[in-house]
Amino acid sequence: MKKGLSLFLVASALTLTQCKNETYQTSSATDSAVASSAQKEYKYETVPNDPLNARVYTLDNGLKVYLTDYEDAPRVQTFIAVRAGSKNDPADATGLAHYLEHMVFKGTSQLGTQDWEKEKAELDKIEALYEQHRNTTDPAQRKKIYHQIDSISGVAATYAVANEYDKILGAIGAKGTNAYTSVEQTVYTNDVPRNQLERWVALEAHRFGELVPRLFHTELEAVYEEKNRTLDNDGWKVMETLNAAMFPTHQYGTQTTIGTIEHLKNPSITEIKKYFDAYYVPNNMAIALSGDIDFDQTIRMIDEHFGKLKPGTAPTFNVSQEQPIAKPIVKEVTGPSAENISIAYRFPGMSSRDAQVLSMISAILYNGQAGLIDLNLNQQQKVLQAYGYDNQMKDYSVFRLGGSPRQGQSLDEVKDMLLAQVELVKQGKFDDDLIPAIINDNKISLMRAYERNSERADAFVTAFIYDIPWADYVNRPEEFAKITKQDVMAVANKYLNNNYVQVYKRTDKNAASLKVEKPSITPVPVNREAQSAYYSDFMAKGPSELSPVFVDYKTDIKEAKLKNDIPLLYTKNNENGLFQMYYILDMGSDNDPKLGMAVNYLKFLGNDKYTAEELKKEFYKLGTSFNVSASGDQVYVSLSGLDENFEPALALFESVLQNPKADQKALDDMVQGMLKARNDAKLNKGVILNQALVNYAKYGPKNPFTSVLSEKELKAVKPQELVNLIKSIPTYEHRVLYYGPRETDKLVATLNAGHIVPAKLKPVPAEKVYAELDIKQPMVYWVDYNMVQAELMFLTKADAFNKAMVPTIRLYNQYFGAGMSSIVFQELRESKALAYSAYSSYSTAAKKDRSNYIMSYIGTQSDKLPEAMAGMQELLTNMPLAEENFNLAKASLRNSISSERITKSSILFDYERAKRLGLDYDIRKDVYESANSLTFDQLQAFQKKFVSGQPQAILVIGSKDRLNFKELEKYGKVKQLSLEEVFGY
Known part of the structure; x- marks a missing residue:
């Protein structure tokens, strides 16, 4: 994530591209057959039968350029990749590559400044003070130096223009403006x-030609917040512990991407500049476009x-x-989230045959x-959840297994079952047709x-x-496809032995948490109305807009009738030759909680011909998969995969729905798994805030999230009840959606023959609607959770959906709370350094x-x-006027819509x-x-009427030992909620 980091996992679907082995072909590019002889020709490499039809260029300065033409929409996905990640960090300055990633968004000596000469003088002072701070150990002296840094940073910020890069990208209609740093790369x-x-x-090209680390100390505070988020994340702690044990010598384990607390608190602008000059050279970079x-x-x-750009030697x-x-x-990690176990093995790097x-x-x-693992552990419900995946890196790779226990099951029992599956591979005890099916699945x-x-484009980055x-790569x-069972057994026996790292993740709600202590930071100005000369020139030279294309439902969707008027x-x-098909019913688990249970039960059942495990194998061999899911008000029954196998897959699919075989043990195991999963959900802070608390505030104690069967009710359900519910799904009125290569008449004929329904379909029952509460008085609901940070959600109920409001809402979100050029992001992160993540959204129903x-x-x-609560509340109450931001928001909205294309399924x-929503046309047309024509006065009137001063429910999750309750009381009556109250069990 921009100003964030991610673990780069190489998915087999991308690592294993599907086409013939061919040598490179070399060609040259000219604009036309009659191009001027003086015009430069560009050599490029291609690979016959490459599915991307890519061209690979190398510029004179060594920059690699990968291009592929794909015209699904008039847009281009861009990646700029640098071969520099956390493994390249100096040992005494870990986290440097990641922090540099943040700085590359800050502009140059021309972009992001009002007066470079004056700003540079202050930035030079700040850089020198950071070096002094880094080399000082006396706490009092360090505090004094940081006070000087804070003071001078305020002066330097008066010459800066925050977020000019982000503003430009927003204005031109860019999406996904971001970056990530991993062990090998920054992208x-x-x-x-x-x-x-x-x-x-x-x-x-302008920003990669020069680094200016302005607004350094407020961005450093954002990185502190990011570090604290990882300290609150037990999954990150497990990963870091695994890597440290797996790689005691290599930087994969000795250094983390975000860096140590000590190094984060002692940053060096000088070292960051050196790193940029060393690694951000064109012959160490690539541009990937699709x-x-x-x-x-x-x-x-x-x-x-x-x-x-001048080449260098990285x-x-x-x-x-x-x-x-x-x-x-063997290692152990403790924290408040649910218990689990991880096992990891070391393998050679990606380019080796053994890694493949x-x-x-x-x-x-x-x-x-x-x-x-799918069939022997998950399908048979021997564990709550289990998985395995390979993370292939340049120097080494890692194979990781993991699992979560059922109620009463020990982590060692889970470990033993995982290792037993590994032994089956080593002994070759798996079906001979599994390898061909895997090859086929990778093609799909x-x-x-x-x-x-x-x-x-990401395939280019990987290469x-x-x-x-x-x-x-191609x-x-x-x-x-040449890998044999013997190859698998040989490599498994070579690497998968008693040579693993094992991490127990234990649940401890009171586990001690480290944190990066905040320095004292004075908010800096963001100078919204100011512009650099570079920015003004850039914005004055815009191209003409593209013409938007809106979906015409009447012409873009073919409609037909199946038997019984379906x-x-x-x-x-x-x-390509892939299809997706859905049966959709407008009824769901809100009508009957047992329906959701039945849908989940289905995946553990066989039918009159196959066991549950055999069904999974049959679908996999056909290159297809099926799924049945239920939301509160809908049931989705889906089938997808290779259209060439549509008929046999449909027959198998229908047999699953028509003839599920009741299984008491499968139900008993599923119920026990559901109860354990419910308990684990109470340990997940994301579920607590975003689902449990939000639903409680919207609907009260009885809401869609809490309306589940009790433990007693779950245990009383009979297998045949659920089987009858499954069988009833095709008997209700429903519709069929299909995206695929076959013609309509052939599709209709196939479905009429293969889709089994009664002579008369039943109408779906009336929807059960949960009454939304009126938030009349300000309330603060909080749940205790042992964490370094606090997370807050300000929730206001607004009017009912009205299509006439949609254009204003979209513009309001663009201007106020969405993205890195928004008012909320600029104020709370860029100016005040109060958060790593902050946003506000007027969400339509x-x-x-x-x-x-x-x-x-x-x-x-x-x-x-x-400060965080006051900052957010002030913005919601008195939305600042920033004319330039408003104009950019309008331009961004139009440019985005004009280049969007809704296609395929x-x-x-x-x-x-x-x-x-009661619409019969593409609402984006109204927005565009x-x-x-929308004015800021209209936007301000909207904000004053629907946002400012409206009663709020403020939802808080944090540690009771760290929360400031006197502060919370300023915003409404404070009520602590137990996990039982917000989860309903």
């Missing part, structure tokens, strides 16, 4: 409209701007050689459908992945970061006649709670959403046509 992401590509190229592009024009514009990374693990290494076999081993054990996964520009020639699936809604897949809600979130250190689901 900067954007998704831009096609007509803005050249402006994006010029802007990125979208609606012209190859020749694109490479010329990239060369024009990025070609000016430091050589010396790989530390780890000694073999002689016996299991590891991908196969990983899928044999766990593929979500028919792996050994790749087809699905390459329907998205983000995945296409570049791991130094895999594109021809070899060839990986063919090599993967509606069929259909859009054609002209791209999902159905007509339901209420909209205003939801404003901030996560902050507990000791900054007063999304057309069907967009129509479904519209119908639930209204955006330019």
Whole structure:
């Protein structure tokens, strides 16, 4: 995440691209056959039968450029990748690559400044003071130096213009403006409209040509908050503990991406500059683009701007050689979340043959459908949950197993069952047809992945970061397909022995938590109305807008009737051989909690021909999968996969619905699993805040979240009750949605023959509606949870959905609370450094006649709670006027809509959403046509009427020992809620 980090997991669907083994072909790019002889020609490499039809260029300065043309929408997914991650951090300055990632968004000596000469003088002082602070050990002297840093930073900020880069990207209609840092790489992401590509190229070349670490100490505070979030996250603690034990010598284990508390508290601007100069050189970087592009024009514009960057020699990374693990290494992590166990093995790096076999081993054990863990542990409900995956990195790879116990089950019992599955692989005790099915599944996964520009461009990033020639990357699936059972057994026996790291995650609600203590920071100005000369020039040279394309439900969706007047809604897949089909019923678990239970029960049942495990295998062999799910007011029955196998898959699918075989043991196990999962949910702070507390505030104690069967009721349910409910699903009125390659008449014929329904369908029962509470008095609801931070949600009930309000709402969100150029982000993070994450959204209802809600979130250190609450409340009460931000919000909204395209199966689901709101057309048309004419006075009137001063329910989760209750009482009556009250059990 921008100003964040992520664990880079290499999914097999992307690692294993599907096409022939071919050598590179070299060609050249010219604009036309009659191009001027003086015009530069660009050599590029291609691979025949490459599914991306990619061109790979290398500029004169060494910059790699990967391009693929995919015209699903007039947009381009962009990644700029740098071969520099946390493993490249100096040992005495961990977290440096990640912190530098934040700084690259701060502008240059031209972008983000009003007076560079004056600002630079102050920034030089700040840099020198940080070096002094870093080399001082006396606490009193350090505090004095930091006070000087804070004071001078305030002066420097008067010359800065915060978020100018973010403002530009917002204005041109960019989406997903972000970045992430991992062990091997730092990658900067954007998704831009096609007509803005050249402006994006010029802007990125500009910012990567120069680093100016302005607004350093407020951004450092945001990184402190990010560190505290990891300290509150037991999953992160487990991962770091595993890595440290797995890699006692290599930086994968000796350094974390976000860095140590000590190093974060002793940052060095000088070291960050050195790192940028060393690693951010063009011959250590790549640009990866996928979208609606012209190859020749694109490479010329990239060369024009990025070609000016001077190459350098990035430091050589010396790989530390780890000694073999002689016996299991056992560690323990404690924290308030649910208990689990993790086991990890060390493997060679991604480019090795053994690592590719590891991908196969990983899928044999766990593929979500028919792996050994899927069938032997999850399907048979021997554990609450179990999984396995491979994380392939450049120098080493890791294979990780994990599981959560059932009630009364020990972590060691889970461990033994996981290791037993590994032994089955080592002994070759798995079906011979599993490997071919995995190869087929990877082909399907790749087809699905390459329907998205983000995945296409990310394939380039993987090839570049791991130094895999594109021809070899394209060839990986063919090599993967050559893997035999003997290969699997040999590699498994070589690496999967008594040489693992094991981490017990124990539940301890009172476990001690470390934290990064906050320094004293004075808010800095963000100078919203100011502009740099670079910004003014850039914004004055915009291209003409693209023409929007809205969905026309009448022409973009074909409608037909199946037998018994069952509606069929259909859009054609002209791209590949995959299909998606859904039976949708407008009834759900709100009508009958047992319906949701029955839907869950189905996956553990066989039918009159197959056991539950055999059914999973049959679907997997066909390259298909099925799922049945129930929300509060709908049931979705879905089938997807290879259309060439549609008929046999449909027959199997229908047999599952028609003939489920009751199983008392499966039900007993499922009920026990549900009860354990409920207890574990009470230990999950995200579930507590975003589901339990939000539902409690909206509806009261009896709400959709708490309306579940009691333990006594669960145990009283009979298998046949649930089987009867499953069988009843196709007997109710429903509709069929299909996205796939077959023609309508053939589809209708197949469904009429294969979809089994009674002669007369029953009408669905009337929907059960939960009455929404009026929030008349300000209230503060809080739940005790042992954590470093406090997380707050300001909730206001607004009017019922009204389509006439949608354009104003979209503009309000764009201006006020969404994204990094919004008022909320600028004030609470950039200016006041109160949070890592803060947003506000006027959320429209999902159905007509339901209420909209205003939801404003901030996560902050507990000791900054007063400032955080006051800051958010002030913004909600008195929305600041920033004319330039308002104009940018309008431009962003129009540019985004004009370059959006709703395609493929999304057309069907967009129509479904519209119908639930009582609409029969694409509401984006109203937004686009209204955006330019809306004035700030109208926006302010909207805010004053629907937001400012409205009664709120403030939802708080935090530690009772750290929360400031006197401060909370200023905002309403404070009521502590128990977990039993908000969960209903």
